[in-house]
Amino acid sequence: MLTPTITVEFEPGDVQKLLQHAEAAAAHLPCMGDQFVAKYYAGGKVITKNDWPDVGQIDIARIPPALFLVNDSFLMSNGIDPAQAIVCVYKNGHIASEQQNESDAFALGSEELPNVTRILVRDFAGIESAQKIRITFQHDPRKGPLVSLEMVPQNGEPAAIRIVNRRQ
Known part of the structure; x- marks a missing residue:
């Protein structure tokens, strides 16, 4: 095919x-998938807001x-x-x-x-x-x-x- x-x-x-x-x-800059990657957040855990990853909390120095x-x-x-x-x-x-x-x-x-x-x-x-x-x-x-x-x-x-x- x-x-x-x-x-x-x-x-x-x-x-x-x-x-x-x-x-x-x-x-x-992070890409869309980065919001689900724990290592990009302080503490190594995805931070959520209203049951969704809070992209504002991504540590951009880790991207x-x-x-x-x-x-x-x-x-x-x-x-x-x-x-x-x-x-x-x-x-x-x-x-x-x-x-x-x-x-x-x-x-x-x-x-x-x-x-x-x-x-x-x-x-x-x-x-x-x-x-x-x-x-x-x-x-x-x-x-x-x-x-x-x-x-x-x-x-x-x-x-x-x-x-x-x-x-x-």
Whole structure:
């Protein structure tokens, strides 16, 4: 059975700048799933409010550096830098307009959460020799979405593929 796939590519130099930003930040934005992870709360226990995790109690200094793939459109650093509202790179070489940057920043702060896939910094091992960074989404009707990451080598050899959304 064929399953629908979406593939997006990014320039390694652009992605490396995002990785540097994420690693340099003292604190990092959590993703949706982090609200259920006890180790991100003080005391190692999920703090609840009205029977739901209280995300305001997450210790952002405990969140690991990563990149967020947002709505299969752009990658952004999860590093918190007060000097910059959003640090991102768009897919397939697309250069965002100022208006688009503003709308993306608004979407990230709105009540309707965007579709975000967190990719940890360590998953980008080998980026130094990559020609392209390729991220593929494949929908598995039994298991849900499967997101993979490839560092496409410059010599045309097949890339090692890492599954990036099946981790705890």
